[in-house]
Amino acid sequence: EAQVTQNPRYLITVTGKKLTVTCSQNMNHEYMSWYRQDPGLGLRQIYYSMNVEVTDKGDVPEGYKVSRKEKRNFPLILESPSPNQTSLYFCASSFGGLNTGELFFGEGSRLTVL
Amino acid sequence: QKEVEQNSGPLSVPEGAIASLNCTYSDRGSQSFFWYRQYSGKSPELIMFIYSNGDKEDGRFTAQLNKASQYVSLLIRDSQPSDSATYLCAVNMWKDSSYKLIFGSGTRLLVRP
Numbered sequence: 361e362a363q364v365t366q367n368p369r370y371l372i373t374v375t376g377k378k379l380t381v382t383c384s385q386n387m388n389h390e391y392m393s394w395y396r397q398d399p400g401l402g403l404r405q406i407y408y409s410m411n412v413e414v415t416d417k418g419d420v421p422e423g424y425k426v427s428r429k430e431k432r433n434f435p436l437i438l439e440s441p442s443p444n445q446t447s448l449y450f451c452a453s454s455f456g457g458l459n460t461g462e463l464f465f466g467e468g469s470r471l472t473v474l
Numbered sequence: 475q476k477e478v479e480q481n482s483g484p485l486s487v488p489e490g491a492i493a494s495l496n497c498t499y500s501d502r503g504s505q506s507f508f509w510y511r512q513y514s515g516k517s518p519e520l521i522m523f524i525y526s527n528g529d530k531e532d533g534r535f536t537a538q539l540n541k542a543s544q545y546v547s548l549l550i551r552d553s554q555p556s557d558s559a560t561y562l563c564a565v566n567m568w569k570d571s572s573y574k575l576i577f578g579s580g581t582r583l584l585v586r587p
Contacts, residue, residue: 393575395577400482400579401579402562402577402578402579402580403518403562403577404577405574405575416572417570418574419574450517450518460566460573460575461506461507461508461523461564461566461575462508462520462523463508463510463518463520463575464520465517465518465519466517467516467517468516468517
């Protein structure tokens, strides 16, 4: 089954404790992206990757890191989480190019930072 | 002005009616446009995309694009209670030296039985 898998789905952590949210897709997609969704603000892009070893900042990259060492995986790293990073996070992928906007989303990871 | 603007709703329609969801965007050079549906507590799923001016139909859904007016809409015919969800408009636009997919904040649709 074609899917984007995120883990963990739910996480409560404390300020400053490093965490990683994993994302994996099995559709051989070139393009992967991370979004956060907050009430009233919609989906905002954190980072994206056009291909392996190619990543770039989205609209709200501060406080996040990513890496793309393999095509299928695109982890999101919070080196020192803060309460303003409490949010619902989505990983998404697509074939890229003209089809970049035809995204498949993971189920989401709800993060609470105390 | 927001880059992609949608009325937050809720838009309430009776079952069987046509629901009309609207979206405006700021970048005149945008080339591709997408509609996603998001049920409460779930992830967005792509339901329509449109790249050319005019109408594109897929089952009960019709996407309409007017680049001159910078306007894209989604019509849902014969609305069903199962169509109750938030509908996100997304536009691929040139920003910060690359194309970025920008989402509106969504319109909540409520279909009354």
